[in-house]
Amino acid sequence: MTRTRHDLAQDFLATTDWRDATRVPLAGDASNRRYDRIIADGLPPAVLMDAPPEKGEDVRPFTAIARHLTSLGLSAPTIYAEDIAHGFLLIEDLGDDLFARVVKARPELQKRLYQTAIDALIIAQQAKPPVLAPYDAKAMATTAMLLTDWYLPHGTGRATSDSTRREFDRLVSDMLARNMTDDVVLVQRDYHAENLLWLPRREGAARVGLLDFQDAMLGHPAYDLASLLKDARRDVDPHVQRDMLRYYIAQTGADAAKFPAAYAACSAQRNLRIMGGFARLCVRGGKPNYPNLMPRVWGNLVDDLAHPALKELRYFIETHVPAPSVDVIARIKAAAHG
Numbered sequence: 001m002t003r004t005r006h007d008l009a010q011d012f013l014a015t016t017d018w019r020d021a022t023r024v025p026l027a028g029d030a031s032n033r034r035y036d037r038i039i040a041d042g043l044p045p046a047v048l049m050d051a052p053p054e055k056g057e058d059v060r061p062f063t064a065i066a067r068h069l070t071s072l073g074l075s076a077p078t079i080y081a082e083d084i085a086h087g088f089l090l091i092e093d094l095g096d097d098l099f100a101r102v103v104k105a106r107p108e109l110q111k112r113l114y115q116t117a118i119d120a121l122i123i124a125q126q127a128k129p130p131v132l133a134p135y136d137a138k139a140m141a142t143t144a145m146l147l148t149d150w151y152l153p154h155g156t157g158r159a160t161s162d163s164t165r166r167e168f169d170r171l172v173s174d175m176l177a178r179n180m181t182d183d184v185v186l187v188q189r190d191y192h193a194e195n196l197l198w199l200p201r202r203e204g205a206a207r208v209g210l211l212d213f214q215d216a217m218l219g220h221p222a223y224d225l226a227s228l229l230k231d232a233r234r235d236v237d238p239h240v241q242r243d244m245l246r247y248y249i250a251q252t253g254a255d256a257a258k259f260p261a262a263y264a265a266c267s268a269q270r271n272l273r274i275m276g277g278f279a280r281l282c283v284r285g286g287k288p289n290y291p292n293l294m295p296r297v298w299g300n301l302v303d304d305l306a307h308p309a310l311k312e313l314r315y316f317i318e319t320h321v322p323a324p325s326v327d328v329i330a331r332i333k334a335a336a337h338g
Contacts, residue, residue: 005050012088013038016081018046032057037093045093046080053087060084062214064130065188066091069210072127074120075199076210094209099193100234109198110237114244117196117228120205122251125185125221135187135219137176140269144172146276152321154279154335155328164320171313172269179265179309180220181258187219188212191227193234219266221252222259226267230300232274232293264307271301275324283335291332294324 013019021040032055038046051057069076077092103110148160148168190212197209225248229241249256274297278290305314322328
């Protein structure tokens, strides 16, 4: 008889001190992973990560990056137990105080939280990184093609021509190669307010709980900063964005003339990728809420493209890519049922 994921999870928990614990489902993410909070008398709360290998999930990158970050004194979850073969981890529960929730309830804390998140980011970037795949200009340009492969055809109802795809690829590749000239660092790639937890009882940068870093690669220092400040899921006050960019440059000694261009380029690539990725999650993944986030992502992209270093790409976007209007979003959602 085939054992279910629930059965396998119970077998895994039976090997731990949490064998008799209560399981409470937690919100999932855009992947195939799911999470349960594990509660047992006399033990700290834990989280069960269920990452099915048969669906392409692999817990090893998470454990490797988590241990690297904790070795730096940062607050990634402690790994309590692991079953790599079946895709289960039992990890430290860092609580529910996501930055997005804390800032919504107490907006006066926004600047303090974001500054501390940048402190944590700098610590991670200044340490020798583990061996990881490069997220260089070539790789970033490839992932940006999600825009022409998913957003553009489903948003317009027309296939994207090969010449349009080639021109877009050239422009994004040139923009990144021209501006990404700094040393590579650990790039967590999803460093934003719904993956960061506020842990005020801890000290310094350890007050930032870190999540969802299993897709980390080696890339440009501006990438995670752009992910934090040009958030796809919440509006970050423009004054906070400007202040935090200046703070990062001051704390790291980055070139104040060149770094903002790299920041705009990394942010533009990320927002182009997200526009396409959200369309794919809707059309192929059957997740219709993601297109509702597109107007904010588009606003971030427009802001990125205002930088003079991105003027060629800006012209292409203005000429070929429609904004996510009500009609465009409706067309993308309708494609999911086509």
